[in-house]
Amino acid sequence: MPNCPECTAREKKKIITKYEEETAEEERGRDDLFKLFDEIEIPMKIDPARKNNFICKRCGLYATREQVSDIRYKLNQRERTRDDKHDDYLEWWSKSKKEKAEN
Ligand SMILES: [Zn+2]
Known part of the structure; x- marks a missing residue:
């Protein structure tokens, strides 16, 4: 099913919120x-009436099974967009840190 x-x-x-509460930032991993x-x-x-x-x-x-995968796809899509933004931010952050260190 x-x-x-x-x-x-x-x-x-819920899992993400709990994970972020319990795990220090440097110990967090996507895996x-x-x-x-x-x-x-x-x-x-x-549904026994409509298989x-x-x-x-x-x-x-x-x-239906198709709608289920459609909804899942859309929700994942939304999730990924948020992740990408986050990665951009991280990249910017570590870059600016590096630049600061070099100057
Ligand atoms: Zn449900």
Whole structure:
């Protein structure tokens, strides 16, 4: 069964918040987060009346398999855009630090 994309996204946000609270900035790693993400299990239930439809018992999302992957894709996309911005910032930050050190 597919995981509910909405609940998974919410769960990820919770994991990130907790991780950032508990882990010092220099010890954080993306792989650690991905490992935690892998443990998320919020499987949807199949609708017995319409076999290609899934329902989430937690948030009530009702969608076909295609819609589920579509929602997941869109949510990931949003996530990635935020990450990229963050990386740009980090790059700028470490560059300016380096420049300061050189001057
Ligand atoms: Zn859900």
